[in-house]
Amino acid sequence: MSSLVSTESAPAMNAARKVSTGLVVAAVGVVLGDIGTSPLYAFKEIFIGGYGVTVSPDSIRGVLSLLLWSMIWVVSVKYVMLVTRADNQGEGGVLSLMALARRYVKPGTRRRGLLVTLGLLGAALLYGDSMITPAVSVLSSIEGLELAYPHLDDKVVPISVVIILGLFTLQRFGTERIGKLFGPVMLLWFLTLGVLGLINILKAPAVLEAVNPWWALTFFHHNPGVGITVFSAVTLVLTGAEALYADLGHFGRPAIIRAWTWVAMPALILNYFGQGALLTINGDALRNPFFLMAPDWLLLPLVILASMATVIASQAVITAAFSLTQQAVRLGYLPRLRIRHTSNHAMSQIYMPAVNWTVMVGVLLxxxxxxxSARLAAAYGVAVTGTMVITSCLMVLIVLKHWRWPIWCGLPLVLAFLVVDVALFYANLTKFFHGGAVPVVIAIVxxxxxxxxRRGRMRLERAQQDGEPSMDELIHALKQHPPARIKGCAIYLCGRFNGTPSALRQNLEFNKVLHEQVLLLTVITDEVPHVPADRRCEARYLGSGVSRLVLHFGFMECTDVPLALKECHSCVAGIDPDKASWFVGREVPLCQNGILHWQQWLFQLMFRNARSPARAFNLPSGRVVEIGGQVML
Structure with missing residues (x-):
């Protein structure tokens, strides 16, 4: 028996190992792009950012020790070892974490409302990150041209603008083809980081003393005027940590852990220590220590490679913005937007025109x-650290309720993370009037x-329920006064699984006619990324030829309703979605007292421009009838 098991499990283990190797390379290319480009600007910002840190051997060792142990604690311990374990059916990100935490809080309570607020705020901050990352990354890479070609000083911004325009224009083609190049390019990038750092460390090996955390503690003693504000620059080393969790569903936890542990972290540590070694030897290299680590003949190729790396890093956060928006739409926090799938194999590869052009305008501004990049670095930290704080707050419920850790073990650990996150967030708030307000404004909007x-939709649903007859009353009325019946099947979209579609009521009231087969269809997005096939549909016969059907989708799935109906043979036997008549209610909200005037205008604007259910659910063209009505909020 044991020989049979070992014979069958060996190929599976080898296949898993092969897959993991490929996923590690892919994770290096997509997940680690943001944090992998931090050496371009993070280290020098501590010395030139106006914190009062002088360039001396002791200060350099203190800064390196602070960067090293911040990276170990926040990225390796918090995110890689702990947060990535909090997956929602394999998916990560702040909205997925919020959906997972909400399971342990009763609906309608203040705690549940607080969880929703935290989740939305975390998502809003990530939008700010998706605008700042491409701007600061591309600027920092192109600024390397000034060293080789000083006369191009005034061309940095125009060249950066051209690169950004090209990057966002290419988004509509998807990342399936160019994504295959991401892994090898970023592997070359991290290899270059490590080699350049190692070469410079060998010239001044004394910087390796910074591995001792005592140098991080004595740094503040040697720099008494720095205080906590220096953490705002340390944050730049940690940017991209949220991507490790947000892209969990694309690559899986093992691949991300290996990509960080084997590739990214060693290369980043070597490069930061190499920049410190260079400054120890030559303090004038502070103007751009990253590029000055390289010999003159390698400068131009390094600028080209850095530009490619920053484009890849930008691609990662742009893709994250698409994925985040899709989750928000599915969970009911944003109106329906056009979503185009750019790959026949990977459902996660999507393109959203409205999000793409909005983010592009923000980046160009x-x-x-x-x-x-030096000026923009001040605006970087608030979005990143704000999301870190929210993640730690949500992790309290996950650790104590979802994982059921003892309170004496789980709570102190999460609180320790939270203390560091709050310190980083507070340090970045000190730069509020020096660029830090930018991500805050973006997040607020x-x-x-x-x-x-969210509030407008809740009011709209409550208004529709007022005076709405129950389905039992409608079925009883159909039996008492049967209307004229015509052949065929009519499918009415119903927003609530126990409600009566307004389109059905109005069709009976004005046309006095009903199809032989009537299907009341409700689409529900569950708070899980994917719904198994055996839980896709629920069907119930109500009487008088009327049936109710509920289709369940995950918030990461494409809501192709006709395709789902064709797959649900047991629930909708004999019904062809391509030949049925589809009836969709189109409400027109009329606002009154209860919502602020500007919120009335904003909700009505979004409602008018929301994508129609017919397109959002991929209903067959030419067979959809929209019946409208006014609803007073």
Whole structure:
């Protein structure tokens, strides 16, 4: 028996190992792009960012020790070892974490409302990150041209703008083809980081003393005027940590852990220590220590490679913005938007035109306003650290309720993470009037948009329920006064699984006719990424030829309703979605007292421009009838 098991399990183990190797390379290319480009600007920002840190051997060792142990604690311990374990059926990200935590809080309570607020705020901050990352990354890479070609000083911004325009224009073609190049390019990038760092460390090996955490503790003693504000620059080393969790569903936890442990972390540590070694030897290299680590003949190729790496890093956060928006739409926090799938194999590869052009405009404005990566670095930290704080807050429920850790073990650990996160967030708030307000403003705008849509939809649903007859009353009326019946099947979309479609009521009231087969269809997005096939549909016969059907989708799935109906043979036997008549209610909200005037205007604007259910659910063209009505909120 044991020989049979070992014979069958060996190929499976080898296949898993082969898959893991490929996933590690892919994770290096997509997940680690953001944090992998931090050496371009993070280390020098500590010395030139106005914190009062002087360039001396002791200060350099203290900074390196602070960067090293911040990276170990926040990225390796918190995210890689703990947070990535909090998957929602394999998916990660702040909205997935919120959906997972909500299971342990009763609906309608203040705690549940607080969880929703935290989740929406975390998502809003990530939108700010998706605009700042491409701007600061591309600017920092192109600034390397100034060293080789000083006369191109005034061309940095125009070149960066051209690269950004090209990057966002290519989004509509998808990342399936160019994504295959991401892994090898980023592997070369991390190899270059490590080699350049190692060469410079060998010139001044004394910087390796910074591995001792005592140097991080004595750094503040040697720099008494620095205080906690230096953490705002340390944050730049940690940018991209959320991507390790947000892209969990694309690559899986083992691949991400190996990509970070084997490739990214060693290369980053070597490079930061190499920059420190260079400054120990030559303090004038502070103007751009990353590029000055390389010999003159390698400068131009390094600028080209850095530009490619920053484009890849930008691609990662742009893709994350698409994925985040899709989750928000599915969970009911944003109106329906056009979503185009760019791959026949990977459902996660999507393109959203509205999000793409909005983020592009934001990136171009940031590049034009700030002009340099040093100025823009001040705006970087608030979005990142704010999301870190929210993640730690949500992890309290996950650790204590979902994993059922003892409170004496789980709570102190999460609180330790939270203390560091709050310190980083507070340090970045000190730069609020020096660029830090940018991500806050972006987050506020996004949060207000999502919260207004959520509240408006709740009011709209409550208004529709007022005076709405129950389905039992309608079935009884059909039996007492049967209307004229015509051949065929009519499918009515119903927003609530126990409600009566307004289109059905109005069709009976005005046309006095009903199809022989009537199907009341409700589409529900569950708070899980994917719904198994055996739980896709629920069907119940109500009487008088009327049946109710509920289709369940995950918030990461494509809501192709006709395709789902064709797969649900047991629930809808004899019904052809391509030949049925589809009836969709189209409400027109009329606002009154109860919502602020600007929220009325904003909700109505979003409602008018929301994608129609016919397109969002991929209903067959030419067979959809929309019946409208006014609803007073």
């Amino acid at each position: 940031l590049i034009t306003l700030f002009q340099s 996004v949060f207000i948009t999502m919260d207004t849509w």
